[in-house]
Amino acid sequence: MKTLIVFDLDGVITSEEAYWDAAGLTLHELLYSPRYWNVTGQGDYAPVTDPEESRRLSRATLPEEEILLYKALAINSNWDTCYAAVCWRLIALLGQLSPADREPLLPLQPWEEVWLARLRQALTARRAASDQEPVLLTASGPPFAETLFAGVMGLDLLNRYDAYASARLGLPIEGVFSRLSPFWDFCRSLFQEWYLGEALYSRTYGHPPAQTGKPGCIHFERPLLPPEALRETLDSLRRSGYELGLATGRVYQEAALPLQAYDLLSCFEAEHICTYDAVEMAEAGLRRQGDTTLLSKPHPFQFLYALDHRGPTAEELARSKPPFIVVGDSSGDMLGGRAAGALTVATLSGARSEEARRRLLACEPDFVIEDVRQLPALLAKVERLETIQHLQFEARDKAERLLRLWFARQLDLLTGQVTLTPRPVSLNSFNGTYEQDGERYFFKTHVEEQSALSEYYHAELLHEAGYNMVLPLRVVRQEGRQMVIYPLVRWPVMFDLMRAVETGAPSPVPAQTLVAAERRACERLLEIYRATGRLSSADEHATAPVHQLFWHRLTGGRLSSFYRGQAIPLPGSGGSDQEEIRFEDLLRCRWVVNGEALSRTLGELLEEAQNRLHPRQAALTVIGHGDAHFGNVFLEDERDYLYFDPAFAGRHAALLDVVKPLYHNVFASWMYFPRETAQALTLSVALRRGRDGERLEVTHTYQPAPIRQAILTTKLRTLLRPLLTWLRDEGALPADWERRLALALLCCPLLTINLLDRGRIPATVCWLGLTQAVTLGNLGLLPWHELLVDGG
Template sequence: MAEKVIVFDLDGVITNEECYWVAAGLVLHELLYSPRYWNIDGRKEYHAPQHAEEAKALAESVFPVALIQGLKARAVNSNWDTCYAGFSLYLIDLLSLLPASAREALQPLRPWEEDWNTAFRAALAQVTLPEIGPQRLCSLSDPIFSGYTGFALLDRFNTVAEQRAGLKDVKIFSRYSDSWKFVQNIFQEWYLGDTLYQQSYRRKPLQPGKPGCIHDEKPQLPLDQITTALKALRAQGYTLAVCTGRDWQEATTPLKKYDLYQYFDKLHIVTDTQVVEAEQSYREQGYTLSLSKPHPFPFLKAFRPEHRPDAPLPPRGSFIVVGDTPSDVRGAEAANAISIAVYSGVRTEEARALLEQSQPDFLLKDITRVPELVAQFDDLGTIQRLQFTEKAKAELLLQRWFYLHMQLATASVSLTPKATSLNSFNGIYRSNTGEFFFKTHIEDQGILAEYYNAKLLTKAGYHIVRPVRTLHEKDRQMVIYPVVRWPVMFDLMREVETGDTHRATEEILVEAEKRECERLLSIYRDSLQFVSPAEHASAPVHQLFWHRLTGERLKTFYTGKRIPLPRHPESGIPFEELLTYRWRINGVVQPYTLGKLIKRAEVALLPSREAATVVGHGDAHFGNVFLEQQRDYLYFDPAFAGRHSPLLDIIKPLFHNVFATWMYFPFEVEPTCTLQARLDQEEREVVVEYDFTLAPVRLALLQTKLKHLIYPLLDWLRSIDSLPDDWEMIIQSALLCCPLLTINLFDPKRMPPLIGWVGLTYAVYMGNNGVFSWKD
């Protein structure tokens, strides 16, 4: 299995970046009011605030949170870049207040130079300045910024300066420009404070007396919540990585301070330090390339420490990125990662809206929800459920699953959700080696591992698609096939059932069924073998019947649940009480209650019994059968293939191919459903009136199965003294399981209550009568 990696942004996710925002605001405050810089109020000295409350108030007076969040929402992700954007807005605003001659004298702009600042300060002193503050600044919603984000937005200030301040040929505004480095240096003075700044840069700050905002930094959430989340992810086998715009010291210092550093892999921590080194290396080769967020490089470097900017992208979904800004989402998407955005760093409605508009793959409140979410990513059941409601998301998770569990680098994955996909999913994936069909079966609360034993079926004489690759670990079943272009029998039956005969007719389908029944009977005769109770108990087919009945599936679906009444879903009856009611179906009282049918089935379907077994597919419903050349069945997905009783082998195709239209198309069937049901509580009786009429093609198929497979099979087994005495109870009990336990009949997302009662009625009726009442 490939390494599982989650890459975390720090600020707004794990660390609280308010101290960075304060530092940014203090930079702007110092530039505006210090006699060393622009000194707009003419003060003689500038004193750095010494207390956190005073520092925060000064910072927010010039750089409010709403403006910072607006910049971050536009993918200005680094706090250095955010501060530089604020600097640019203020500089342009002040320049616009000067007369044209003063502006001309100040060109070209050189705000990083002391003599230029002296000249600028003198020019400002010659005019009467209005109240300077954030309310005067050019709004980010101004059309001049429309469509500009990230580094492009920083570059856009050149145009803003020309249009709003009447300047000419402005070229100073960009990332890593001299003005950017000038602002970055002042920022570091405020953030680190005098002592740490001198330790880091081996020089004294230009403006001394700064205590350092870093010492006021706090975690984004209560520390115990962060620790619990990180521990849970480590327990799930994840390598925890970091991708941050901070430099190495500023990223690792708070992690060590909070005792969180231990949860992250040092090789997978990527900061601005590594990004700058990579950019410098490229500049030495003659390339000008910005590799900071939202460029995918730092995310990919955190995922794979050996990554280089010119390396190919990994398969989609190979790793996960957790961030709180559109920049994180864009970078994750560019890196082919799964993006999880958290709201914890969002402070304004505008920022929230822009984060949502960036369309992350998943949105969560904060990182405490991440372990529960990602625990579902490796569960094929999650993909099976999502394929019907969020297909693109399901395909993304499947690409990730292929990469992690089968080391398959897929270029794309296309799921084909179908009505037959009740406990499975399938589709096509493409890679550099071609196009392939995949199929998996999801057995919730499975007891036995499923098996894809195509070799056994081929040897026995089945016409079956041979897989090119299989994975059959418990809860991780996947089969890869060459692409087959023949139509699936399920689709052909549905077409004929609804009057569409352009690809097949009832005669073609029934003749194909007759041919296959005869071949199947021949395979049964040739592969007959008696096995011991222990050998029979290990047969995978029991997963479809006895283990569902006695394991967690029956309990999960119904135990402790209230069963809603048809057409009156607001009322209902506890399942445990319903088990005790008699059933009167179309005026006929059924011999056994549902509770007694279940008890009877537990005995009849017991796996550990001697049996005459055959080689069987086990789950050969029409969703697993192609029709080749309009005549021959071509099987695939032998998830339950093995050696087992022929009485069990015939049940799934018998029920699902003939009787289960309501199960596959519940919302289409509901408007025309004739079932009427009521509870006679005095008599403790369920009274049902229902027309069990089958579509002509289904009825013809049933008659063909009975005539050419089931009756001859029973006669043959009887003739060789291999038909169990309780054969009829075995068939009835297996048929009971098909409608009752294939899916939850009363899951409102999948089944209207009325159709749930159709399934319940079939279960009770077939558990009592089997299928022989349909023989004529």
């Protein structure tokens, strides 16, 4: 399924400078031409024809800062920008006349020749009386800071001009300065004379302009970016499977001409182009029905029309639309795109002032880039499942919209509402539900950065081996696209039930029921191990997905990316002179934990783990889930474990199969709830330096909750002890099994998450994780040895 990207044109693909030239020259002609206001009383008016002089004169009359303010306020069309500048100056001009001088000008009809003649007479009389020319620019600039305009954006600002003029002039004014009034048409026509020039204007409208000799600012247009770079960017997006469209305030002719000149028009799909012509036609249809809604940005009409030409009916707005992307440089683009349900990408190439950027970013675009050349790289990044996993906690709404896009692009799946269910257990995964054709489905993916293996999600293998599995409806196994879709399951998850008991919260299932369910699961698991056990060669065992959780995390980049070159602050040494230790130095330290000296340093443990946990070893292997922690287990009928998310399922050594659930179900509450743990934890670290090197002395009060200890006892007695006996009887128990278990356990606290992620992990909890890793790596299950021997 191809995804549509809808681009604004000016400030994104094309430059707006020529339009701004036309806006300033329109205002200049109104101010000084004897045909219009003629504020200085000059006798004639000759249009400038030189591009440089046009630019200078235009900006002197209508400063760029003012134009950028209008854009920042979501006045998106250059016609409307020009009109906003003209209106407030005319209102200011009328405000400088006395009430008596204004009387002949009523009713206000600034588009009529007769009225314009009366205005010129009034201004002539004022000059004669005061010997002063009108002050046309005030220090305060446009009036949008006044209370009347507070909180208003876009075209609604223009529709407040009548009320502003009424208050400013002390007159009841209606339908004069609002958008789509006769005065708006009048200003647009004059703008078009300047922008198109005499020849093109005559061909377009069938009559010559009121003022001859205008060269046409359209011929002064220059590309915003090098055309070859724009072409490569657009071609790259199309090669990636995107369709490209436009939503612009230009009419089609004015949009097509520069794009044709830059050889870019063919990059855009004709059925996904919305120009101002469509806006005018739709607004005319609404007015025939008595509806005065304005459909220019920030209204979502243009983006919805570009997506689907059927238009912004109530049914269209409510209909489940395919995900799409809006790229623009203005508040109108961001507000309109968001209202249309699109992902929004703001380009800073058109927001050229600090105020414009501030207001653009205040619209909270989903993503921000400097210019469109960065778009392909951005989209490649945000489409990664890792990005969605990280965003689920801090920006869930954005993550859900990205996931709709991912489903459409990667699975050709058009979903309705997507709901992520971020859980503390989702350290390297995410899950949730989506709706399609009135049905809801459950999905889950495991995100394994620096992954070395690509075969995942062997749910059928587990089911055939006897596991009580939620069988997936669809599985995607490719690297970076691993996703499992299930029928919706309404049983509670063991992780939530355990947490409730652990914290003393109301629980629908008592602790003894959870422990009994664990005992039955261990007994059943042992039966499956015995039924599926067989010898595997070193080559076969090397491909087991479970190694991704241990050896590949050690050697595949995760250890290095988390810790190499990093400094770790010691808790309790705050301030500017906070004591810290570099990770490379930490590797060499001896440890004393709660008064017990540990024999191996962390560096020695990591080196040992790389050797003892090497995948290429012959072993007695079983069919195992590999990652059956409580976040991947439902409790069915308050009795039996129901497994899902077999991200690392396969044939592997049984001792490795038990490690992840053993560690995470018993020891890892701190990992899922780091801030809550930090509040209750007492931990201190002292760094001692002596002749035999550095020593870390750590004391802490962390203990697994009673329910966790009960699970540990059950698992050791009911599963691990008989498992060791079986392996020994089969002659398949490695001589170094205790060290292998200890080193695999070390990997869990050290490499599941980045302990140095300071935005997520408080310093004391970081040290708790490091301490647990070193303690488990040294002692393994030795503290519970009596539970592993017969009669224990």
